Every structure is written in C-alpha cells, then in structure tokens.
Amino acid sequence: MAKKLMKGNEAIAAAAISAGATHFFGYPITPQSELIEYMARELPKAGGCFLQAESEVAASYMVYGAGGAGARVITSTSSPGLALKQEGLTYMISAGIPCVVVNISRGGPGLGNILPAQSDYFMCTRGGGNGDYYHPCFAPASVQECVDLVRHAFDVADKYRMPVLVLGDGMTGQMMEPCEIPPRQEVKADKPWAADGNHVARGEHNRINAMDLQADVLEAKNEDIQRRLKEIAETEVMYETVDVEDADIVFVAYGTSSRAVKNVLSKAKAEGLKMGLIRPISLWPFPTEAFDKIKKDCKAVIAVEQSCGQMVEDVRLAVLGRWPVEFYGRSGGNPIIPDDVLKMAKDILGGK
Amino acid sequence: MGRKLRLTIIVGHYGSGKTEFAVNYAMKMQDLYGDVAIADLDIVNPYFRTREIAERLENKGIRVISSVIGNKDSLSISAPALSPELNGLFQTEKYFGIIDVGGNPVGATALARFAHYLVEQDYNMYMVVNANRPETQSADEVIAFWEGIEDKSNLKINGIINNTHMIRQTALEDVRRGDRLAKAVSARTGIPVIYTSYIEEMVELGAYQTAGEPFAMELLMRPEWL
Numbered sequence: 001m002a003k004k005l006m007k008g009n010e011a012i013a014a015a016a017i018s019a020g021a022t023h024f025f026g027y028p029i030t031p032q033s034e035l036i037e038y039m040a041r042e043l044p045k046a047g048g049c050f051l052q053a054e055s056e057v058a059a060s061y062m063v064y065g066a067g068g069a070g071a072r073v074i075t076s077t078s079s080p081g082l083a084l085k086q087e088g089l090t091y092m093i094s095a096g097i098p099c100v101v102v103n104i105s106r107g108g109p110g111l112g113n114i115l116p117a118q119s120d121y122f123m124c125t126r127g128g129g130n131g132d133y134y135h136p137c138f139a140p141a142s143v144q145e146c147v148d149l150v151r152h153a154f155d156v157a158d159k160y161r162m163p164v165l166v167l168g169d170g171m172t173g174q175m176m177e178p179c180e181i182p183p184r185q186e187v188k189a190d191k192p193w194a195a196d197g198n199h200v201a202r203g204e205h206n207r208i209n210a211m212d213l214q215a216d217v218l219e220a221k222n223e224d225i226q227r228r229l230k231e232i233a234e235t236e237v238m239y240e241t242v243d244v245e246d247a248d249i250v251f252v253a254y255g256t257s258s259r260a261v262k263n264v265l266s267k268a269k270a271e272g273l274k275m276g277l278i279r280p281i282s283l284w285p286f287p288t289e290a291f292d293k294i295k296k297d298c299k300a301v302i303a304v305e306q307s308c309g310q311m312v313e314d315v316r317l318a319v320l321g322r323w324p325v326e327f328y329g330r331s332g333g334n335p336i337i338p339d340d341v342l343k344m345a346k347d348i349l350g351g352k
Numbered sequence: 353m354g355r356k357l358r359l360t361i362i363v364g365h366y367g368s369g370k371t372e373f374a375v376n377y378a379m380k381m382q383d384l385y386g387d388v389a390i391a392d393l394d395i396v397n398p399y400f401r402t403r404e405i406a407e408r409l410e411n412k413g414i415r416v417i418s419s420v421i422g423n424k425d426s427l428s429i430s431a432p433a434l435s436p437e438l439n440g441l442f443q444t445e446k447y448f449g450i451i452d453v454g455g456n457p458v459g460a461t462a463l464a465r466f467a468h469y470l471v472e473q474d475y476n477m478y479m480v481v482n483a484n485r486p487e488t489q490s491a492d493e494v495i496a497f498w499e500g501i502e503d504k505s506n507l508k509i510n511g512i513i514n515n516t517h518m519i520r521q522t523a524l525e526d527v528r529r530g531d532r533l534a535k536a537v538s539a540r541t542g543i544p545v546i547y548t549s550y551i552e553e554m555v556e557l558g559a560y561q562t563a564g565e566p567f568a569m570e571l572l573m574r575p576e577w578l
Contacts, residue, residue, distance in 0.1 A: 005484040005518060007367060030430040031398050113428035114398050174399040175578060176367055178484070178518045256578070263577035333428055338577055 009034035020187035025062035032104035060088020068208035070194030076102035090129025098157035104173035115333020116170035121310035125284035143177035239287035247276030364480035366455020389447035392418035395432035396454035457500030
C-alpha cells in the first residue's frame, strides 16, 4: 500500500468506505465539507448510497433507518450541526442502533465561526440528548489516526449497538498528511436484531424503537445500555503517554492540541526540564488509569485545550486531588501558543 | 527565474500546494524585483490560505489582497467575498502580481470574472502538480483537471510546476515521481515544466537534474508544531 497525501476530511471518508460503510447521510458545513464531497463522489462508485439530507436532523434519522436495517452507516458534521443531530442520537441510543458520527469541530457557541476549536468535548462524550448515556468517542491527532480510528469506530459501534463518535477539530479535517488507506472490506456483521425481514419467523417482528411506555420495560432497557457502557469503559480505553513517569509537569491534551504540546515537550527537553504528556485517544471512556503512572512529587498536571476548559473536569476526576490541576486554553479559533504553554509550566516549576 | 511577466496565476488540483508555492514565489520575486502583490482568489478552502500569513508577507513589503472584509477578519468566516482591490491589480501596472486561485475547476471559476482583463495582456498561468495526491497520479488525471480549469477560467495554462511532496516526510524520490508525471503532462500538452519546487530543509537535490528550474521553498503555511 503506497502512502498518499490526503486531507483529514478526505481520509476519514476514504477510511469509512474501506471499512465497508454502505450508507452516508449528511448536510454540508465548513470545515468538514470535503468529507461529504468525497463521499458524494466515491461512495456510489463502491456500490454504496450517498444522500444529502435537507437538514442535520433529517440526516440523523436517515442514519437511524439505515442502521436499524443493519447497514454500516456514517454521518458527519461540524459543531452546530452535531447540536442539531442530538435528537436522532439519543433515539439511536434507545433503539440500539450502531453508527459512526464524525464531528470536525469549529468555534462555538452558536453558529460561532469556521476556525478550529475543541469546545464540543462535553457534547461528544456526555451526549447532548436526553436520557442516561455517554458516547464512546475517539479523537485522532493525525490523518493516519483519522483513518485507523474511523475504521475502529465502526467495529465498536457494531459490537455494542450504539453510535460512536470520532471528534477532530477543524485542523484535523483540513490538514494534509501522508496516510495509507487499507483496501475495502465487505462486512458481513451478524445483526440478528436488524429490521431487515430476514431474521425472524413469519408473524414475528424485530422492533427498532425509542419509546417504552412501561416503567419496568424502560428500566430494563436502561440497565442494558448501562451494562454495555460499563463493558466499553472496561475494554475500549485508548491513550498515548510520553515521558510521564519521570515528569515534573504532566500535560493532558488530545487531538491537534497534543501536537502543540509535543512541541512544548521537545523545547522543555532542550532546556533540561522533565515534562510529559498523557494523550487521551478515547475521550470517553477517559483514560483514568494513565494517571497512575505519574510520580508522587510531580508539581502539576496541566490540561491544554482549545476551549475554555471542558476535558479539565475529567482530568480533575482522574487526578483525585493527588496533584494540583491547572488549565491552559484558547477559544474563538485562536491557536495554542507552545511558548505560552511552556512559560506557564516553567512558572509553576519556579514556584510562581 | 522563469519569464518575468506582470501577472502570474497559480492554479491546480486542490491540495496540490498552490498556496505554499504562491507565497514562496511571492517572497522570491519580492527579493529579486520588488513591488510584488499577491491576491488570494481562493473561494474553496477555508484554511491554509495566503491571508493567514498576510502580516509576514506585508512585513516584507508585499501587498496582500484577499477578502473585502480584510485579511485578518476574513479568517473566521466562510464567505467568498472577493475584494474590489483585485480590479486594481489587473488594471494598473504598478505591481508584479501573483494570483493564488482556489483548487480544481470550481476554484478557477472565480478567475473567469477577470479573464477579459487578462486576454489583453501577457500573463503566465502555472498549473501546480503534486503526484502524491490521490486524484492526480497519472497524466490523464492531471490533464482532466487542466482542461476543467481552462474551461472554467476562460484562460490558457502555459507552464507546469512540479510540486510533489509529502509535507515533512518528503524525500528525493517524491520529487522524482513528480518529475516523471510533469514531463508526461508536458509531452502531452506541449506546455513546458517551469519549476520543480522542493522543500530545501528536507530534500537534497545533489546532482539530480530536475524538469524545469529547481525552486527551493520553505514551509511557510504550516505551523512549526503541526
């Protein structure tokens, strides 16, 4: 397989097709429109169905329908578009529908702007719809990781019968990097629950449903959702650590922010300073176990985000008071300045 | 350094590295001749645009023309609002103009609005080619984009730039692969290869004879941490 130079958005679309996705429903929005453009051009060539919906809400229910019939289905959007999809997402949690949802996030709140931001952490991990649930959510930091995690997300979605999110910021979608796309696989996932007319005897039904009027039936459904989420929390954690064990300062950053922090680490190393990084790859489940690697007399754990502080709440829960937790953030689409992050870390080491 | 004409238009497949070449070319022309103006005519891409490094270019004395809203304020919105200043660039002879056009035939559509100014003067229109992009790996594919761009812009391409790279993983083999493609396109179209651009920090050309003049570039558009 030869490496090709691709934009994150294109690579995500190509990875979905290679993972055997047969259906895409979505609505264009900057900065992820290249993903939809690629799908419109390439998915029909692979025998799949591309449909531009009339809105994000409509797209989310097209996903519901295709997923409920057993298709490998994906939708993609950017921040305000994901806010619109929340109703469909909570219905899919209830109905047990596997799908992949890509969010190439932009500046918020509201319509915000088209620049990169990481202020959708809450919406993507907690789930922005009603009811008791979290979303499994993976955050790539490179174009190759976009490819790998989108393919992985389909498998996780099918295994646990629920929507799985892939969260990149605008930079992830727009940046160009070398990557390899594996050849397309035809997936024959066993979905005996699917409403495709093939799995039950005449007169019986597979029901795909998001409404349960009887208290005990709804409680039993909730218990089943919680059982699957617990299994995900125990088995689907992914993270990377860099020089954490010996570090006097440990940064926590995901996605493109982690790349700015890696730049900080190399600058710190050149000055003889010991700093490390925990990079959550699964944002939910959050990699709490990674924090056990931090040494007792580490001076601080610093969350670095392109937001006003969202993941930092999970960092505090993982730290559980063992070390001081600090926060560096930019918003509005402004970039993280590695030199400013380094200065903040040095001030903490210097006792300021 | 090529034929010095008053206007040089940079077109190509999107993601081929048009903007990276255009800003490097602007810097080089400013060093050699001065009075350079660069126009961002991209109505397709939201990021990695000339306007992002406007301040750096302006500090070098290069005039940057982009959106009617201004270089900085237009960064955060997706509105293809071209500046009326563009007319001045086409109509007066004060500047050595470099025009960075959006990718693909759809990006070249924005150029058609100015085509009537251009047919009356001598201009260069260079097609940037990157053999590592999935959609421009063969001469057939490049020529399909070429024809689409000429059709939408009502203008003729008269030079080829081999800009084949892999960002920070670029090796001489990438340049060679691009050379082969650029020569094949040149043989089919009868249009010469003007430059082979390469990232000086990463590629040692040595004795390798490139198609066209070698054009050394630095990565101006990519943040150092990315």
